[in-house]
Amino acid sequence: MHVDAAWGGGLLMSQKHKWKLSGVERANSVTWNPHKMMGVPLQCSALLVREEGLMQSCNQMHASYLFQQDKHYDLSYDTGDKALQCGRHVDVFKLWLMWRAKGTAGFEAHIDKCLELAEYLYNIIKNREGYEMVFDGKPQHTNVCFWYVPPSLRVLEDNEERMSRLSKVAPVIKARMMEFGTTMVSYQPLGDKVNFFRMVISNPAATHQDIDFLIEEIERLGQDL
Missing domain, CATH: 3.40.640.10 (Type I PLP-dependent aspartate aminotransferase-like (Major domain))
Incomplete structure (x- = not known):
């Protein structure tokens, strides 16, 4: 194995x-x-x-x-x-x-901080309007996978058209992030799950304020899609 x-x-x-x-x-x-x-x-x-x-x-x-x-x-x-x-x-x-x-204590603090930040992100977006989690339950590591659903898609039924339009959201938002030079978040599809954001937190110097900014930036750049 x-x-x-x-x-x-x-x-x-x-x-x-x-x-x-x-x-x-x-x-x-x-x-x-x-x-x-x-x-x-x-x-x-x-x-x-x-x-x-x-x-x-x-x-x-x-x-x-x-x-x-x-x-x-x-x-x-x-x-x-x-x-x-x-x-x-x-x-x-x-x-x-x-x-x-x-030291081992330093690595432990590093890892614990990153997982705490991932949990903070999850707790904010799990019930926030415009966000859908890709997987059920709290992430066990620092990968937080989610869709941002713009206002124009929130009224649509969960069908093929909605999935097709949703698949284009993350790539556009990431491109805008890079153009503005503000943030960088990966996205990917997985099987029948269309493109979603996969936020991997590995920098223990990040703060709750950084996570708040990320969420606000996604909403700012994606609200017109």
Whole structure:
């Protein structure tokens, strides 16, 4: 079993939220991207595997001109045969430096703040006129997915025409955001769900006032659609 913890892996740093990864230790492999939730500079990703020696057996090329067996140091430090790239940056060093600077408590505060901001956003828009949540219930992470429904669409029945028009709303609002240089929020479709905003909060320096501004800006830029 593989667990994609690209975003969620950082929750292990939080005493409040780590329960959401309960059982991850049973996985055969886990992907984790500290450059996402934890704010480590790109690129910083990890693939963790349970089976010892698996990465080496899959990727090693036995390049004798690189990996001589009679070197004067412990050969386990030659990690090139464990990765497709062979030679590569020591990306984990960036995580180590940040961990030394912030500490586990600093990472925990970072993560808790981002999830608190996501919950704040959700609580504001879940019952606010003009907003519809894409999924039922409170988000378990920092992805808050929603539609902004302009006044012209609020009177329409939930049918194909409404969905077709709604699918064009988020792209137009994002384009206007970029033209004004005020905000940047991603949007996407998913299966039969037309384009919706997917707000991912990963900056612990953001404030409730920033979230309030985002909502007001979406409404300002989309009210005439």
